[in-house]
Amino acid sequence: MTEPRCPLPIPFGWFALARSADLAPGQVETVQAFDTEIVLWRSEAGQARAFDPICRHLGAHLGGGKVTGERLECPFHNWRYDADGSVGEIPYAANVPIAARRPGCVKTWPLTEANNLIYVWRHPAGAEPLWAVEDFLPGGAAAWTLASQHDWTVGVHMQEITENGVDYPHFLFVHGVKSTPIPQWKIEGIRRHSVAKAAMETPRGLVEGQIEGNHIGPGQSAIRFTGISDVLLINSLTPIAREQTRARFDFYYPAHLDEGAAKGARAVARNVAFQFDQDKPIWEAKRYLKRPILCEADGPILAYRAQYAQYYVGGGEAVAAE
Ligand code: FES
Ligand SMILES: [Fe+2]
Numbered sequence: 001m002t003e004p005r006c007p008l009p010i011p012f013g014w015f016a017l018a019r020s021a022d023l024a025p026g027q028v029e030t031v032q033a034f035d036t037e038i039v040l041w042r043s044e045a046g047q048a049r050a051f052d053p054i055c056r057h058l059g060a061h062l063g064g065g066k067v068t069g070e071r072l073e074c075p076f077h078n079w080r081y082d083a084d085g086s087v088g089e090i091p092y093a094a095n096v097p098i099a100a101r102r103p104g105c106v107k108t109w110p111l112t113e114a115n116n117l118i119y120v121w122r123h124p125a126g127a128e129p130l131w132a133v134e135d136f137l138p139g140g141a142a143a144w145t146l147a148s149q150h151d152w153t154v155g156v157h158m159q160e161i162t163e164n165g166v167d168y169p170h171f172l173f174v175h176g177v178k179s180t181p182i183p184q185w186k187i188e189g190i191r192r193h194s195v196a197k198a199a200m201e202t203p204r205g206l207v208e209g210q211i212e213g214n215h216i217g218p219g220q221s222a223i224r225f226t227g228i229s230d231v232l233l234i235n236s237l238t239p240i241a242r243e244q245t246r247a248r249f250d251f252y253y254p255a256h257l258d259e260g261a262a263k264g265a266r267a268v269a270r271n272v273a274f275q276f277d278q279d280k281p282i283w284e285a286k287r288y289l290k291r292p293i294l295c296e297a298d299g300p301i302l303a304y305r306a307q308y309a310q311y312y313v314g315g316g317e318a319v320a321a322e
Pocket of ligand 2: 174
């Protein structure tokens with residue numbers, strides 16, 4: 001068996017499993033995440049739920065089921081599950097067995113919707129959510145217009161992707177920027193906040209710009225680009241498996257922008273998404289070095305890793321042995 005390129009486990013936290021608009025009332029979808037399968041379904045009244053896929057009766061896959069009102073119906077013998085994972089009804093029997101009446105008969109995952117995304121909480125020891133999902137759209141979703149959406153599946157551990165943001169010199173060599181952005185950082189608990197001032201070349205000459213990043217836990221980031229334009233990137237990483245990551249970039253601009261400014265916002269979005277394309281082949285071939293040799297002009301790689309270690313039970317060190 002080949003050695004993993006990064007020996008870290010899958011972190012815990014809130015992760016976006018789908019976009020809210022991709023799960024209509026009555027819809028059932030199976031998604032791959034956390035090295036397993038999760039069935040997402042939305043009740044007819046509009047509540048989204050996340051279930052383990054296997055029906056506790058005779059093992060059919062609930063991803064092939066259908067929504068009936070507020071219940072999810074198994075495709076095999078039509079047992080109907082309530083929101084709490086208990087069986088509420090068996091259409092061909094008068095009584096539901098006691099074991100099937102218990103909440104969590106089929107495991108349910110904590111789920112919340114925000115930022116037009118469906119987030120699920122994952123913890124390997126089954127701990128309840130340790131923090132709340134961050135709302136990234138100031139003034140509410142109606143104050144923002146979607147500029148574009150981009151999706152990637154990347155063959156790398158997700159910790160390696162966000163390490164990019166604190167790896168300043170790679171911007172010179174992979175992304176071809178003229179000077180390295182040196183942001184100011186603040187790390188506090190599960191939050192990482194950064195502000196970088198950057199002079200950007202535009203057809204109007206040099207424009208003072210600012211890039212402000214808010215990172216909450218391992219799965220939620222929002223980056224606001226102001227100055228040259230006004231763009232908000234909601235950047236969601238989700239572990240499909242230990243070394244396979246789903247990245248979703250949703251770019252927004254303020255709904256009040258005129259068409260000229262909106263065009264500028266869409267151009268910024270394209271440019272940022274292109275940077276991800278530039279990074280991807282490097283990530284997919286690199287190795288995670290527990291003790292990298294760093295120079296004084298490198299970014300705060302080790303501070304970033306030390307903060308990230310809190311998203312692993314036991315700090316991740318035991319599994320990240322060299
Ligand atoms: S296997 Fe699901 S109802 Fe029988
Ligand atoms: Fe990069």
